[in-house]
Amino acid sequence: MTITKVDPVTLRTEPCELKERYGRYELTPSLQEKDDRQLYISPPWIDSHVHCFYAVTSFGLSPDTIGYRQGVHLLVDAGSSGAETFAAFRRFVADPSRTKVKAFLNVSAIGHVSMREYFDRRLVDVSRAAQTVKENRDILLGIKVRSSHIIVEEQGIWPLEQAVKAAEMADCPIMVHMGENPPSNKENLALLRGGDIVSHCFHGKQEPLWKADGTPTQELKEALERGVQMDTAHGAASLDRDIAQAALDAGFDNFSISTDLHIRNVHGPVRSLADTMSKFLALGMPLAKVIRSVTTIPAARFGLDGWGSDLTKNATLFRLREPEEGEAPLVDSTGKAFAAAPRIEPVAVLMDGKMIELQERK
Ligand SMILES: [Zn+2]
Missing domain, CATH: 2.30.40 (Urease, subunit C; domain 1)
Structure with a gap:
């Protein structure tokens, strides 16, 4: 053909x-x-932010329904599992799936068994999280933390500080969910190192990462210069059309396109990686760059040498x-x-x- x-x-x-x-x-x-x-x-598509720890967490989707059956070869679960639950994630989710599954490990040992995973500081065991990453590098790409007010509540910046400690011990990147403050963008971004990933980069919550003209705020500009990476992670509340449009119009296109798919957004507004890609096409992003955002950009970030070479x-x-x-x-x-x-x-x-x-x- x-x-x-x-x-x-x-x-x-x-x-x-x-x-x-x-x-x-x-x-x-x-x-x-x-x-x-x-x-x-x-090249095979990668969705760099999904939730596929089904049955154990209340909002996970089974990998193959959002994976190869939707054209996606690799799913990266964003913190659904923690050190306490990772063995089950490997055995019941990653191993049996036809779609390749990798993950960022939540710095909280219970991951998303609770949606307030840092409510008790005793759930965060930095050395255990680091050890789990070190022992499971075939699946685990780094440490996940959510650092926005509705998640961390009175814990503030503390969960992110613990994630950085765990990542330093395991020599891996962190993926950070950002949204409502506090912690402010300034507090969150100051802790991020080159290679760390910001999830929900085009959210339109109270403190967007971009100025109205689509150029990065000062703290984001500094983070980008350090090599901090941007990921879309559309989600039910985290993709604002006008913010993405302004950033694209201002010339920023070095980000990954991902869905944050879970049970509460798969029937809308997210639906699939393909629909999320179509939204960026509608914003005027050329097709080859849309494809780059689901192939070579995430592959390089995750160290997947040779991804899509044949x-x-x-x-x-x-x-x-x-x-x-x-x-x-x-x-x-x-x-x-x-x-x-x-x-x-x-x-x-x-x-x-x-x-x-x-x-x-x-
Ligand atoms: Zn997520």
């Missing part, structure tokens, strides 16, 4: 022929100028579909609609050299 290859490194697209021969796929440059069916192939073995195949007459628009976390634009829809995944066609979504 003729298919357009999207290269997230060169940011170019190229018509190709994808053929199966003797049970193996081959991808070769095509002489045909354009693919009539508008099919695309890209598209005949592992890849996501998708199409661009024009919205239908009367189709409900995509919306952000505040209910604001995105402009009508083509929708990115996964149609198949190549996993370890095998093609799996995906069912049409209703």
Whole structure:
């Protein structure tokens, strides 16, 4: 079949022929100028922020429903498990899933068994968290902490300070949820080191990270200069269309696109990684950069060398579909609609050299 290859490194697209021969796929440059069916192939997609510790936490989704069946090859769980529950996460979630699953370990030993995971300081055991990361580096990428007022309440900046200590001991990055203050952006960002990740970077809560003109606030500018990384983590309350639009218009496009999918946003407003990617396409981000934000940007951050280097073995195949007459628009976390634009829809995944066609979504 003729298919357009999207290269997230060169940011170019190229018509190709994808053929199966003797049970193996081959991808070769095509002489045909354009693919009539508008099919695309890209490196395998990564969703860098989801919650997939189902059954143990009340809001987790089972990995394969939001993973390969939606074109996503790797899910990164953002702090659903802690040192106390990680063995169950590995055994019952990561190991049996067809979709690859990695995770950031919550600095609280119980993870999201409670949604106020730092309410008792005795639940935070820095050396145990660090030890768990060290012993499970095949799955664990770093330490997760939530540092916004509705989570930390009177604990303030203390949980983030503990996460930094654990990350120093395990020599790994931290992923920080930011939102309502206190702690303020200034307090949170001051503790972050190069390689650490800010979740919900386009939230529109009381203290956004960006100025109205889309340029970073002074504390964010300094953090970006230190190499602090930005992740979308859309969620039920954390993607504001106008903030993302302003940052893009001001020239900032070095971030990952991720969903923060869990049971309470999978039916809207988030729904899937593909819909979240479509929202950035609607904001005017070029397709190749949208793909870069779910492939090479997170892969580099997580040290996944060679991710997507052989598209005949592992890849996501998708199409661009024009919205239908009367189709409900995509919306952000505040209910604001995105402009009508083509929708990115996964149609198949190549996993370890095998093609799996995906069912049409209703
Ligand atoms: Zn989350």
